[in-house]
């Protein structure tokens with residue numbers, strides 16, 4: 205069984221870039237290791253297993269791993285590695301966001317880092333197979349209440365606190381129609397809070413008459429290939445993790461009639477059926 209993730213962690217999570225510098229306590233270290241060593245926590249919908257390694261660092265190294273000094277005083281990093289394909293990246297987004305929320309519910313701050321870190325400084329510290337990449341690392345530790353100047357700057361640049369309007373993201377039956385059902389709006393509001401690379405929020409969800417959710421990617425053009433992997437597929441996996449946590453248990457499936465079809469610049473990614481017998 206995977207570890208359980210509480211919905212509240214979605215509401216309280218924010219990217220933490222400034223840490224107190226305090227080392228991980230023995231119990232927190234063990235909790236992190238137990239989580240990442242539990243294989244089920246690292247499997248995504250497509251069946252790919254994502255590798256996550258914990259590396260504790262001294263102060264000298266810590267601030268240099270996150271480039272431009274945006275990460276301050278992190279006592280440790282979680283280094284994520286996987287193969288470089290879309291399905292794997294989707295699973296990676298799903299697996300890592302569940303871990304982020306699990307850590308949040310246990311009082312540990314993190315920040316997804318996709319672009320702004322020194323891969324070279326890490327590769328020597330971890331085991332990486334020839335066909336694997338490190339799409340993401342995350343500092344992990346105790347968030348400092350007073351944020352650094354560079355932290356404030358990056359939050360305001362990425363507009364970290366804002367999200368697109370609900371009705372620009374989620375639709376009922378066609379891409380012209382709003383969602384009116386208040387319960388469904390409540391569930392999707394938790395998807396709206398998902399983190400995404402540069403806060404681009406590329407996920408669009410179309411709910412059909414059966415209650416199935418169809419996930420589409422509205423791609424930001426400059427990202428395509430800019431950092432050697434399709435970072436927005438991580439974002440899609442993250443949004444699916446939020447949807448699953450928000451409505452309880454779900455069954456993921458790819459609808460073959462939609463797969464491969466683009467709809468008005470939207471790329472179909474995946475569908476999710478709510479398993480009402482199991483959902484909370």
Ligand SMILES: Cc1cc2nc3c(=O)[nH]c(=O)nc-3n(C[C@H](O)[C@H](O)[C@H](O)COP(=O)(O)O)c2cc1C
Nearest residue numbers: 218219316317318319320362364399400401402403
């Ligand atoms: C895939 C991915 C990559 C990210 N890469 C970076 C990064 O390189 N540097 C950074 O400071 N933040 C990065 N972020 C954090 C986002 O900027 C942040 O999630 C977004 O602005 C929303 O803010 P919030 O997480 O506080 O809600 C990344 C987030 C995701 C999901």
